[in-house]
Amino acid sequence: MAQGAPNRQSTLDEVAELAGVSRSVASRVLNNAPHVSQAKREAVERAVHQLAYVPNPTARALATRQTGAAALVVSGEDPSIFADPFFAQVIVGASAALEEADLHLMLCLAASDRGRRRVEQLLRSKGADGVMLMALREDDPLARMAEEAEIPVVFGGRPVGLDPRWYVDVDNLGGARAATEYLISLGRTRVATICGRLDTEVGRARYRGYQDAMLAAGLEPYPPEVGDFTESSGAAAMAALSARHPELDGVFAASDNMGVGALRTLRDAGRRVPVDVAVIGFDDLAVARISDPPLTTVHQPIEGLGHEMARMLVALINGQAPTPLILPTRLVTRASA
Amino acid sequence: MAQGAPNRQSTLDEVAELAGVSRSVASRVLNNAPHVSQAKREAVERAVHQLAYVPNPTARALATRQTGAAALVVSGEDPSIFADPFFAQVIVGASAALEEADLHLMLCLAASDRGRRRVEQLLRSKGADGVMLMALREDDPLARMAEEAEIPVVFGGRPVGLDPRWYVDVDNLGGARAATEYLISLGRTRVATICGRLDTEVGRARYRGYQDAMLAAGLEPYPPEVGDFTESSGAAAMAALSARHPELDGVFAASDNMGVGALRTLRDAGRRVPVDVAVIGFDDLAVARISDPPLTTVHQPIEGLGHEMARMLVALINGQAPTPLILPTRLVTRASA
DNA sequence: TGGAACTCTGGAAGCGCTTCCAGTTTCAGG
DNA sequence: CCTGAAACTGGAAGCGCTTCCAGAGTTCCA
Numbered sequence: 068m069a070q071g072a073p074n075r076q077s078t079l080d081e082v083a084e085l086a087g088v089s090r091s092v093a094s095r096v097l098n099n100a101p102h103v104s105q106a107k108r109e110a111v112e113r114a115v116h117q118l119a120y121v122p123n124p125t126a127r128a129l130a131t132r133q134t135g136a137a138a139l140v141v142s143g144e145d146p147s148i149f150a151d152p153f154f155a156q157v158i159v160g161a162s163a164a165l166e167e168a169d170l171h172l173m174l175c176l177a178a179s180d181r182g183r184r185r186v187e188q189l190l191r192s193k194g195a196d197g198v199m200l201m202a203l204r205e206d207d208p209l210a211r212m213a214e215e216a217e218i219p220v221v222f223g224g225r226p227v228g229l230d231p232r233w234y235v236d237v238d239n240l241g242g243a244r245a246a247t248e249y250l251i252s253l254g255r256t257r258v259a260t261i262c263g264r265l266d267t268e269v270g271r272a273r274y275r276g277y278q279d280a281m282l283a284a285g286l287e288p289y290p291p292e293v294g295d296f297t298e299s300s301g302a303a304a305m306a307a308l309s310a311r312h313p314e315l316d317g318v319f320a321a322s323d324n325m326g327v328g329a330l331r332t333l334r335d336a337g338r339r340v341p342v343d344v345a346v347i348g349f350d351d352l353a354v355a356r357i358s359d360p361p362l363t364t365v366h367q368p369i370e371g372l373g374h375e376m377a378r379m380l381v382a383l384i385n386g387q388a389p390t391p392l393i394l395p396t397r398l399v400t401r402a403s404a
Numbered sequence: 405m406a407q408g409a410p411n412r413q414s415t416l417d418e419v420a421e422l423a424g425v426s427r428s429v430a431s432r433v434l435n436n437a438p439h440v441s442q443a444k445r446e447a448v449e450r451a452v453h454q455l456a457y458v459p460n461p462t463a464r465a466l467a468t469r470q471t472g473a474a475a476l477v478v479s480g481e482d483p484s485i486f487a488d489p490f491f492a493q494v495i496v497g498a499s500a501a502l503e504e505a506d507l508h509l510m511l512c513l514a515a516s517d518r519g520r521r522r523v524e525q526l527l528r529s530k531g532a533d534g535v536m537l538m539a540l541r542e543d544d545p546l547a548r549m550a551e552e553a554e555i556p557v558v559f560g561g562r563p564v565g566l567d568p569r570w571y572v573d574v575d576n577l578g579g580a581r582a583a584t585e586y587l588i589s590l591g592r593t594r595v596a597t598i599c600g601r602l603d604t605e606v607g608r609a610r611y612r613g614y615q616d617a618m619l620a621a622g623l624e625p626y627p628p629e630v631g632d633f634t635e636s637s638g639a640a641a642m643a644a645l646s647a648r649h650p651e652l653d654g655v656f657a658a659s660d661n662m663g664v665g666a667l668r669t670l671r672d673a674g675r676r677v678p679v680d681v682a683v684i685g686f687d688d689l690a691v692a693r694i695s696d697p698p699l700t701t702v703h704q705p706i707e708g709l710g711h712e713m714a715r716m717l718v719a720l721i722n723g724q725a726p727t728p729l730i731l732p733t734r735l736v737t738r739a740s741a
Numbered sequence: 742t743g744g745a746a747c748t749c750t751g752g753a754a755g756c757g758c759t760t761c762c763a764g765t766t767t768c769a770g771g
Numbered sequence: 772c773c774t775g776a777a778a779c780t781g782g783a784a785g786c787g788c789t790t791c792c793a794g795a796g797t798t799c800c801a
Contacts, residue, residue: 083781088780090781091780091781091782092780095780097758101778119528121529123466124531125466127758129757131786151489152492155488156487158486159484159513162513175508176500194462194508359696413787415787439749441749459787462787466786466787467790745798745800746798746800747796747798748796752791755789755790756788756789766779767777768775
């Protein structure tokens, strides 16, 4: 905190005075706008340096009606949903893209009612130049708010039941289909799936991909065994699955965490992977690499997702008209299948 | 984006006019300040509702000289350091505490030069009401900037070689000591450590804790085998360690990731855990629970760290004088030791 | 019933920056 | 040496909100 010079922050007026020019000229120099002679430009620069002047972002924001910030809002009932490394990677990507555009990143975890109210406020008061929205649930009130907002909004993943104008998604359907096809190509015919919540679009798309592949191969898809993307839910689902269908020889889990959970259940039950049952996950998180056996999985470009969302938002803010984007996924084969 | 009412955002002036009062009264109502009669208060509230008025945060910020935001800056050379679930949890904690104080969270990843320059700008222009600083390296230029900044700064973890006025840390020393003591109490006498980078305070403190415990038990500490907190570095360190000291019967790894890496190397080498070698990690991340065998580790309150940092920052912003905080750690015993 | 002691009210002055625009210079071409 | 176009310049009007303060209106007790 305050230690050195206790003197007030200097203002553009002071810079102008010291440089012997009017405030407007000083402003033009700072924004290196045209119509400033070389001499005055240098004088201003000298003054800026001498006073250690830094423009006040708030005042600038008020005058330009641009906040210089973009918000990433993550919805969900449980705040710790966010502790998922998935979001951390999205943030890394978004942060990099925003940095290029010189925008700040605001993070909003809309878990509590209060949090949701704050997001609404943000949207309506234009507290940011644009917003990225992720992890919406079915009927999430945030979706309506976003529609009504008069600032650019891009969605990360498509919220179920909505067809947003701008979004970046990952090819969940294709990835799930590829994983299932791979299992089938290995000669497995009794392939079930542990799918994610079916009130999310990811959950649905990955289940649909599984179904598609099964039907295309002339196999009967198993009914969905639902988990919530977590390790423990995957373990439980696997237990339920093998109780009900002891004949299984392949499982496609709609997330790595659930895949790892399944692995644990199988190991505890004495079933060998991949000899008895082959398992494939989805996400390609770090955990897939260090599980035992390492998990074959569908890689998705998580950082790229964040990066593209931010780039799309920046384009929108700059008045361009980008088109929705679906990022490719690809199968990474390891030992579990 | 703009869809419904294309009319401009309404302003406080309009609210005041519609309510038949002066702007100051309207302002007082909004901030529920005193000196407003019940009648006018209601009139204003009605007008606010009718116009769907939302105050402009930028204008308010300019007038009050408060931005309404706090920044969390994470330093480091590699932006993906941040993808560590550790930070995600810190964010969850900080976010909750800031929400209570009605502050927004800005996230700054100061990895690139550009990022660092932006943080400096933020600090000097008072672009936030306060800043939380994490993961500083030795001689990190951010530390100096923070000292010079005239806004509240709280450190997360103590940066090496600095003694910041306000910080929240975790009892790394005590945790490491406890882990090592536990290993010794198990009858292990040839206990080595895989420590973290020694140019970070965490790395040093955890190594010191290990040393303390060894010396206190009359055992000779092994020289530090340094990793960088990642799984692969842990695996490599374990390999080096067992090559050099085949007699080892215990290892304290300064992070769960390194602990899990060590587990992998040991398994690959055919050494049984914990029978031949007992392993303890540090952090208590999710990975410790699902590793094989589950990793005994030192739990640290990561979310609490974020929460307390934010609370301390809020206190500082409100003009209070909090004291530094060191959060306790505790041993969680699982199967690996 | 006078006036001390409050409570309310709204005009006006900012907060620090951008930007329009009218006016001034500069300068090449005639 | 004059003229019109082009290049500069800086005064002034905001951006939308908070807050000081002087004055008006009330209350209440001696």
